[in-house]
Amino acid sequence: MKLSVVIVNYNVEYFLEQCLASVRRAMQGIEGEVFVVDNNSVDGSLRMLAEKFPEVKVIANKENVGFAKANNQAIRASSGEYVLLLNPDTVVEDDTFTKCIVFMDAHPDAGGLGVKMVDGKGNFLPESKRGLPTPAAAFYKMFGLAKLFPHSKRFAHYYLGHLSNDETNEVEILAGAFMLMRRETLDKVGLLDETFFMYGEDIDLSYRITQGGYKNYYFPETRIIHYKGESTKKTSVNYVLVFYKAMEIFAKKHFGQKRAFWFSFFINLAIYFKAFLALVSQFFHKIAIPFLDAVLGYGGLAVISYLWGKGMVYGGAGSYPTTLFAVVLPAYILIWLISTYFSGGYDKPYSISKGVFGVAVGSVFVLMLYALLPESLRFSRALILFGTLWLAIEMSLTRLIGIAMGKESFLSRKNAKKRFVLIGNPDEAHRVESLIQSTSIKPDFIGLVSPDTVGETPEGFIGKMNQVPDIITIYKITEIIFCSKDVPHQVIIDKMVEWHASNVDYKIAPEDSLSIIGSNSINTRGDLYTVDIKAIDTVANRRNKRLLDFLLACFSILFWLPLALVVKKPVRFLKDAILVLFGRRTWVGYCNADEEVQKLPIIRRGVYSPATPIEKLGTVNDTEFYHQLNLLYARDYTVWKDAEIFFKSIAK
Numbered sequence: 219m220k221l222s223v224v225i226v227n228y229n230v231e232y233f234l235e236q237c238l239a240s241v242r243r244a245m246q247g248i249e250g251e252v253f254v255v256d257n258n259s260v261d262g263s264l265r266m267l268a269e270k271f272p273e274v275k276v277i278a279n280k281e282n283v284g285f286a287k288a289n290n291q292a293i294r295a296s297s298g299e300y301v302l303l304l305n306p307d308t309v310v311e312d313d314t315f316t317k318c319i320v321f322m323d324a325h326p327d328a329g330g331l332g333v334k335m336v337d338g339k340g341n342f343l344p345e346s347k348r349g350l351p352t353p354a355a356a357f358y359k360m361f362g363l364a365k366l367f368p369h370s371k372r373f374a375h376y377y378l379g380h381l382s383n384d385e386t387n388e389v390e391i392l393a394g395a396f397m398l399m400r401r402e403t404l405d406k407v408g409l410l411d412e413t414f415f416m417y418g419e420d421i422d423l424s425y426r427i428t429q430g431g432y433k434n435y436y437f438p439e440t441r442i443i444h445y446k447g448e449s450t451k452k453t454s455v456n457y458v459l460v461f462y463k464a465m466e467i468f469a470k471k472h473f474g475q476k477r478a479f480w481f482s483f484f485i486n487l488a489i490y491f492k493a494f495l496a497l498v499s500q501f502f503h504k505i506a507i508p509f510l511d512a513v514l515g516y517g518g519l520a521v522i523s524y525l526w527g528k529g530m531v532y533g534g535a536g537s538y539p540t541t542l543f544a545v546v547l548p549a550y551i552l553i554w555l556i557s558t559y560f561s562g563g564y565d566k567p568y569s570i571s572k573g574v575f576g577v578a579v580g581s582v583f584v585l586m587l588y589a590l591l592p593e594s595l596r597f598s599r600a601l602i603l604f605g606t607l608w609l610a611i612e613m614s615l616t617r618l619i620g621i622a623m624g625k626e627s628f629l630s631r632k633n634a635k636k637r638f639v640l641i642g643n644p645d646e647a648h649r650v651e652s653l654i655q656s657t658s659i660k661p662d663f664i665g666l667v668s669p670d671t672v673g674e675t676p677e678g679f680i681g682k683m684n685q686v687p688d689i690i691t692i693y694k695i696t697e698i699i700f701c702s703k704d705v706p707h708q709v710i711i712d713k714m715v716e717w718h719a720s721n722v723d724y725k726i727a728p729e730d731s732l733s734i735i736g737s738n739s740i741n742t743r744g745d746l747y748t749v750d751i752k753a754i755d756t757v758a759n760r761r762n763k764r765l766l767d768f769l770l771a772c773f774s775i776l777f778w779l780p781l782a783l784v785v786k787k788p789v790r791f792l793k794d795a796i797l798v799l800f801g802r803r804t805w806v807g808y809c810n811a812d813e814e815v816q817k818l819p820i821i822r823r824g825v826y827s828p829a830t831p832i833e834k835l836g837t838v839n840d841t842e843f844y845h846q847l848n849l850l851y852a853r854d855y856t857v858w859k860d861a862e863i864f865f866k867s868i869a870k
Contacts (some may be wrong), residue, residue: 255289299400302396333436334441336715566757
């Protein structure tokens with residue numbers, strides 16, 4: 219057997235499906251086998267594999283054993299002359315395996331091989347070719363010198379910036395996303411070191427390959443798409459800690475004591491520095507706008523209050539007491555901000571209308587508070603009016619400035635108005651068009667383009683593939699979707715690179731799939747379009763669901779005695795209310811769950827379910843019925859539906 223492909227999967231079902239579809243094409247004409255090692259996924263990956271890829275050899279672990287151990291399981295079970303470690307968030311060209319095998323056969327000194335990788339927008343990924351992370355190389359990378367001198371042999375050694383991206387070269391380190399190795403090499407140097415749970419194992423194995431007398435090659439004659447960072451966000455503190463600790467393990471294993479000490483020193487320095495930056499970044503992104511609203515809101519209202527008191531209330535003979543500025547105004551501002559939050563004014567992208575609405579609702583609560591305050595704290599209703607107007611103006615101006623500056627968090631129009639081009643033959647293009655229409659996406663325009671460059675344009679199509687650059691300009695296209703059934707993966711990557719300057723997004727629709735997958739950059743989570751079942755998973759709906767749970771729990775506890783006369787099992791009802799109050803349960807959750815629930819957005823276990831009112835009329839034992847009810851609940855969720863189910867369920 220010539221080739222064994224090994225893929226480790228953990229909860230990336232749709233990416234795995236797309237990857238295997240490309241692997242199936244690339245394996246044509248090659249005597250080979252494909253292994254998928256699943257690390258206890260709960261997203262339906264195993265079911266998808268059984269239904270769509272029966273030829274794949276599956277190893278289903280009962281726990282997440284880590285990347286290295288999972289790969290080793292499949293390597294030991296494989297029999298290919300060459301072993302390829304491939305990430306599930308990749309797409310290979312149709313001839314990738316053939317070209318790589320030809321090169322390896324022609325270079326018996328090659329122990330390992332990596333290829334040119336691009337992200338989901340066609341950008342070259344520098345980790346396609348890497349140097350050994352020596353203390354100096356790690357230092358230059360961690361403290362930004364590699365970015366300042368991207369082509370320097372010294373400062374950019376981590377990514378071998380001095381080597382051409384388009385020429386075959388000997389390299390030191392291969393990327394674990396695509397790592398082709400000769401079996402005799404693995405027999406000599408050993409498998410992946412299972413000390414590494416995640417990250418670093420590819421560096422360690424690459425280094426041992428070179429120490430074993432073999433060479434690692436960067437081979438740019440074929441390319442893959444790597445939706446890098448799907449499982450871990452690089453800005454997270456967890457990523458920083460895990461990745462750099464892996465580097466520390468590598469240093470202690472392979473460097474001398476003195477070099478390992480300095481490497482560990484710089485690594486730990488980088489860990490704490492980058493972890494601090496990550497925490498600051500996360501905190502800033504979450505509270506920056508509310509904090510700005512609080513500062514500007516209070517500052518403006520304080521000035522208005524001072525001038526109003528000085529000029530109109532006290533006639534220049536005095537001003538409001540410090541109690542107003544120290545207690546009352548901060549309380550008003552806090553109420554306005556909380557109301558804005560629950561109105562969705564701080565959901566991204568930031569909305570002017572939601573912000574103003576939140577302020578208006580908050581003013582109602584401020585007026586209610588004003589009526590309850592003692593006379594000594596009731597200064598003037600005019601200040602509430604001024605505060606309402608000022609907060610509305612301030613929030614509108616800050617959001618308009620954000621839009622004018624092109625900040626993504628404020629560009630609601632960009633997210634709302636998507637204009638698509640679908641490239642494929644009529645049958646598949648129309649299928650994908652229907653799929654888009656069945657998602658939450660509300661396309662502003664969908665144009666169909668033929669993958670052919672000659673012949674007649676199909677009826678209803680706006681052009682051919684060679685006309686796409688003009689189509690992008692004329693129709694103001696924001697996103698291009700390739701139907702992989704009709705467009706080879708090599709052509710897809712060619713066009714992503716060719717049209718890169720157009721600044722459109724790219725996605726791929728695999729054959730017979732209900733998903734469309736892509737990713738805009740190495741640092742963002744890949745976009746996934748699939749049949750919309752995630753209404754319950756929006757930020758606003760999750761917040762509103764929790765707010766309703768809290769209010770209904772308070773209502774149930776306060777009025778438990780009269781409710782005890784009408785509810786079934788009053789003591790149990792009180793216990794459930796307390797659990798909901800503290801966030802341990804939700805009033806309405808999914809029905810008796812089948813395995814399909816695992817593919818729905820995760821919510822807390824429910825006291826009741828959409829089926830509860832129906833079950834009161836009789837026993838329901840139809841699993842498919844429960845599945846459909848769960849699907850409809852998640853897809854069409856509104857907070858009012860929860861309220862309806864609650865009140866219908868509590869009565870005897």
